[in-house]
Amino acid sequence: MAVGGLSTVGGIEYETKITPIVIISCIMAATGGLMFGYDIGISGGVTSMPDFLKKFFPVVYKSTQEKGLDSNYCKYDNEGLQMFTSSLYLAALIATFGASYTTRSLGRRLTMLIAGIFFIIGTILNAAAINFLMLVLGRLMLGCGVGFANQAVPLFLSEIAPTRIRGALNILFQLNVTIGILFANLINYGTARIKGGWGWRLSLGLAGIPAVMLTLGSLLVVDTPNSLIERGRLEEGKAVLRKIRGTNNIEPEFLDIVEASRTAN
Numbered sequence: 001m002a003v004g005g006l007s008t009v010g011g012i013e014y015e016t017k018i019t020p021i022v023i024i025s026c027i028m029a030a031t032g033g034l035m036f037g038y039d040i041g042i043s044g045g046v047t048s049m050p051d052f053l054k055k056f057f058p059v060v061y062k063s064t065q066e067k068g069l070d071s072n073y074c075k076y077d078n079e080g081l082q083m084f085t086s087s088l089y090l091a092a093l094i095a096t097f098g099a100s101y102t103t104r105s106l107g108r109r110l111t112m113l114i115a116g117i118f119f120i121i122g123t124i125l126n127a128a129a130i131n132f133l134m135l136v137l138g139r140l141m142l143g144c145g146v147g148f149a150n151q152a153v154p155l156f157l158s159e160i161a162p163t164r165i166r167g168a169l170n171i172l173f174q175l176n177v178t179i180g181i182l183f184a185n186l187i188n189y190g191t192a193r194i195k196g197g198w199g200w201r202l203s204l205g206l207a208g209i210p211a212v213m214l215t216l217g218s219l220l221v222v223d224t225p226n227s228l229i230e231r232g233r234l235e236e237g238k239a240v241l242r243k244i245r246g247t248n249n250i251e252p253e254f255l256d257i258v259e260a261s262r263t264a265n
Contacts, residue, residue, distance in 0.1 A: 014253045016162040021222070022169075023112075028217025029112060029230070030158050030172035032149035035119050037180020039142050042203055043085050045188025047076070052200040057081050057133055067142035068117040076237030080132060087136050091143025092150070099151035107231065108159070110222040111152035117216030118145035120208060127205030150215070160244060180210070225254070230261045 044051055053061035063075040095118075103113045122141030129135045154173050161169040189208055191199035222244065228237035237257070241250045 011226055014163065014248045014251075015245070015247050016164070018162060018165065019244055022160055022162070022244050025217075025221040026157055026169045026172055026242040028213065029153050029155035029160075029257070030134040030176045031210045031213040032112060032115060032153035033176030033215060034183075035179040035207065035214060036146050036149060037126050037182075037245055038184045038207050038210060039088060039180075040144065040177075041181035041184025042188065043088070043139075044205065045185060045192065046200045047081060049188075049192055049196040049200045049203075055197060056129075056135060058082075083102070084139060085134075087139040088143035088146065091140040092146040095144040095147025096151055099148040103155060104154050104230070107223045107227045108152045108156040109218055109221060109227070110154065111148055111218055113215060113218035115145045115152065116218055118148060119211035120215060123205060125209040127201050127208070128203075136205075142190035146212070147154050151255050156224055159226040160222075162245070184217065226257055226261070229254075229257050230264070232251070234258065 034241040050061060050064070053064065057080060060076060060078045060081055060153075066075075081199055099111060102114060118141050121140045121146060122143075124140030125134050125141060127138075129138060154170060157170045157173060158166055184203075188203055191203045192203065193199070222240050225241035225244070228234075229238060238250065238254050241254055241257070242248060245253070
């Protein structure tokens with residue numbers, strides 16, 4: 001069922017409907033925010049789990065067992081531990097430059113798919129890690145996923161949503177970031193009680209759920225009309241615009257997108 005209405009941009013009214021494909025596409029795409037938030041929130045809890053520290057950072061684990069140190073900073077002052085945490089952000093920064101190219105040249109949808117694949121690889125490496133190198137490589141892969149997702153998802157949401165509810169749908173990404181952080185902390189709270197070295201693996205491995213959701217969602221959703229038109233696929237872009245707006249009266253919006261694309265190029 002589609003809800004009809006008029007969207008106004010610059011004094012021009014577009015006939016649009018809030019179609020199911022738009023809602024589903026936005027929800028699926030916004031899982032990129034959930035993944036980002038989960039990755040932000042999960043590392044802090046994992047790096048304080050005794051089993052995790054004992055396996056990968058025995059020096060830090062030994063410090064946490066000493067009674068004389070009152071400062072947590074002194075206990076966790078370890079370059080390897082900081083590298084595990086910060087490598088995600090470094091990789092995300094570098095990946096953003098590549099994501100900018102793929103978003104423009106290959107489309108928002110394919111860029112989100114690449115992000116999902118990075119997320120899945122990173123999750124597998126982290127959850128199955130047997131040494132420090134696997135941990136860092138996993139975080140680097142997750143960081144690449146963050147860089148690609150943060151570039152493509154907000155743009156995808158902005159372009160596919162009708163203008164009159166664009167702000168509401170676009171905020172789904174930011175909302176999912178905070179939800180991801182919340183879930184990560186709740187999961188860490190529970191898995192910290194699991195003995196035998198499985199708690200931290202479960203915490204890191206559960207990142208695979210939003211990763212798979214984003215990957216599958218990227219395969220199911222349509223690319224945005226703006227992206228298709230920007231890459232010269234005008235007829236396909238018009239067909240997608242007609243599909244997501246739920247009306248045949250899309251000529252004014254289509255012409256505006258074509259003009260905006262021409263001006264940008």
